[in-house]
Amino acid sequence: MSKEAVPNEQTKEVLEKYDNESRVRSYRKYYVGLIVSIIAISLSVYHLYTSYFGTPVTLQHRSIHVAVVLALIFLIYPAYKKLDRRKLHWYDVILAMMAISTTVYIYIDYDGIVRRGGMPNEWDLVFGLILVALVLEGARRVTGWALPLLATLFIAYGLYGNHLSGLFRHRGYEWSDIVNFMYVTTEGVYGTAISVSATYIFLFILFGAFLQKSGMGQFFNDLALAIAGQTKGGPAKVSVIASGFLGSINGAAVANVVTTGSFTIPLMKKIGYKKDFAGAVEASASVGGQILPPIMGAAAFIMAEILGIAYRDIALAALLPALLFYLGVIIQIHLRATKEGLQGISKENLPLVKNVMMERGHLLIPLLFLMYMLFLSGRTIIFSAFLTILVTVAVSMIRKTTRMSVKDIIGALDNGARTALAVAIACASVGIIVGIATLTGFGLKLANGIVILGGESLFLTLMFTMVASIVLGMGLPSIPTYIITATMAAPALVQLGIEPLVAHLFVFYFGIFANITPPVALAAFAAAGISGGRQMRTGGISMKLALAGFIVPYIFVYNSNLLLINTTIMQGIVVVITSVIGVTMLSFAAEGYFFTKMNWLFRAVLFGGALLFMNPNGYQDLIAILILVAVGILQYMKAKKEGGINLPLEGYRDRYDQEEPAIVTT
Template identity: 40%
Template structure:
């Protein structure tokens, strides 16, 4: 690709990059001496977090408070009060300079977060009886935290948390169904800011001890060039097949999901190359953008490195992280396999071919050019899966390996070219500092989301848990299916304005216990893992749910397609992911619950993939030829049979241990549909070619 072409692409993607920068924690771009202030604090934060797994031993409460102090300081320095001046208040919307007011607020916010640490010995002796100073600082911390969350991730989470705070005080005055005994100011402040049941709860602990290191690992890989490497590798493998650029986009986004937990950053990294290539071979701008949105959004599902919420699931369910990876494996890979199938369907419907081989990078040359990126990834997998180290220690060891690779990456290239080594070492040093700063900035939104969501969890812990279960039971009329639909819709609506992690925490606190309880009452044994993964999946799907769907806006900026239409199309592609949580709630085989045999796991995986393919055919109107309307119910039957063999076995009176024999029924129907459509394939392809020829 020529330099002129690259420059043009970069100009076209300014809006997408702006959205990605906001997602990555780049707000202000101050000038002068101030431009070093934010990166310096972010680097200090990264170094502090790196010291914890190996070198510094601190009480977990201290770690959480320091973690939050860094995050809040960065927010008030990095994000202005107003995005644009209102009523001439330019001072509050400065982007090129950090006002003195924000510096003072940043320092005070950090002090409020550290107040628990500074006065820890005294506070533990008077827990439950806070002093006036405790209450003043506690209220200030809550207010500043909600304001910091508003500046970083928008108004949705502060509004929801504010509603719960108001409810905690006005509970006695509510209607009978939602009446609550309420709380006092002293108890509220003690719960939220002086204990580990509120702001400093489990979500913030996971953010401080585990998530930061994985985000830093991803930032370092990204700065080293792994994102570009993954997409080039995907293109070299898949680019020449039917709809090759779309398939490369899916594979590249899945691999980039290992590097970035942000769907928007994933889109900007991979979509820069894949969306223009998809348009070049014949995908419409809307469908090209939508495929990238669906692939990048689902990047957070891909084991073994999933989104931040996955680590919180491990803590809530009280299992090792590897168990979360095991549970998420089949749904995630089945979802990605179905997206590959959808891209193939779209290519078939539009008569789209692959790219010429001479326009694609050579596979072995591309593979060898970035093989060093696979070393730290392999190290991480080895630590997590084989050695079974804790996630934080595994991430630390992988970062250590990656650090040495980054130190010598540029000097090695300079040595091969015969260039001086000292400038190359300097370039490596600056790249590492940039990665450390990027890791700190990327973590701001996660830290604040977990801390602010902790307010909601804290209010629920004040005694609302049983009441919420009763309310959900009343709303769903005791029907577990209706309750799941309500939970899914609520997750999508709340997730429009919240990051995935915050959406998951809120919905898990409110609905996960209710799903297990109400399911048990109706005779469905729902594993707690299933309930939490249900909330997790729909929190992720909210990323591309119209009309908000920031991921769709980023992709549409690259593809020059309508954002709402892109979001709708992306959501239609993601329906194949949305059915999976409903299936694994009732069929725990899909999350490998009590499944310890490799052969059994592989069988379940293959059947789940085929079932998802059938569902994709039903929703996209194509299998090997255009569907007839009467064929759609049969595709849906195949989906249900292959994903719910337990239910089919019950209907047919087959013992539960022999339920997998019912797979044969689904495969037989699927095979019959193939044989019925096969004679129509050549005719439909000819019609598409004629239509395409007439169009051009």
């Protein structure tokens, strides 16, 4: 049976245009590709081995991770876009060997490095300089110019910041001080970011690679079609459900847009959604996956490491805000479908939930097992990830359609390492940025600057922090974005007495949504490339669809009950009810539809009523509910006068035209 999708060539073109990570070599000579695959597989096997048997000494373990990642980058990613990708250039081989030399030196002279303790010799500085230069070049090839330029600016600040005046002046550092700090300590390149990359992130990316090989992506698409395909605007809801699931696991917004969007965007356009709106739905849903537990694109594990908080507490705190975000998106796309009379997909052209679950439902077992291990077993995150990968392989054997062959397993090991390169090199680059911020005290100074700008007003401080997080997150992958904003923006809120977890979730949200915030909205631009829509228009609609995601962080700052932190059952019930009502009002206002089209005045009133739920106050909640009832009655009366009532949250549709082609997936 057929499957509506964007042609593979167009998908590849869009991915390469907006996602540097996809611009990889495809070797003409088989043996060259084989050598690269062996290195990638070896890296995966090394991480699996250390997750079970334990890692070497910290500096040695992290240096191996960075060195092999750099070597693979120079072997896989060409120096420039226009170079022949079927050929490996001699200088890339030299750069790969230089990358390996940085960890070989640490192993050879590890005792000497420890004894010198901050007093580097000439060889320390030579290999340190090599490492910093290679990290910047590797980041440029994989992530683009934004991250290495930012890291270079921070290095320049470390060298010449003593010539500045005012708040950001520091005492000044020599090149030897900076290189030593970056190379032979666990504060620079080998700092917290690489620590998390070399443990949690790599293993969970590898887990995602095994899930993909077992057919999990196809299962999510089929299940979403079976659940939501028949409802009004069904394909858009399919996009939200499938992208949310996949985004939580892979944490790559642009890749998620292209992977899921190549299937869902043509379906959305087919039933009548305009191309800008169709692209925006996919972009906002894909970005939102990174705030959705249980995996949150691995960000939850980094947050746990930085804050020293149990992972399960972070996942629980992030759950309700993430569900509210997706509720807001789904309500808006349903309202758009109701307003424009768009239908879903006929039932006979959809897979049945029962059949999907019978065929691939067992693939949920690894996810359930992972949740058990993380929340109930008491075992470490690393060991939990290791066991879950083994369970994924075992569970895939249950049915022939999902069974992983030896070739599939080897392919997963290879793909997992390749996929991890982008995150790993971004973390290494962020190590330079965070290292300089730590060395010079820049992070604290920036936090003080935000607090000074905000004055005594918490709201103004939140606004400035939001802007700082969005600017820092523009054009950067989600994980380094969070690490940067956590280092430089979150402390501003902590200084005002905000709980660290609340502050970190606040900056995390806005760093993530930079991906759909023009003028640098890479996820939205990629979606526009598939839909054929306008980039800036798609970005603007993406922001509107994600409006709940821009408001909810303010709510949980003022009302931490939304994060279910130290709340009673009754408080939890109340906050769920009020927040759902608030997001619903927000969606009505954003889409301008409540039984019938609304004028700007009613939209503004509903928006104001939704904001009343921001601060926990019984009187404000009552006023907001009265606003909702009053506007609802007036809109209902208006709709009756216009000749008919379209319920704003009405569900299923009449059967679609029988000539509609089948899209049931295999």
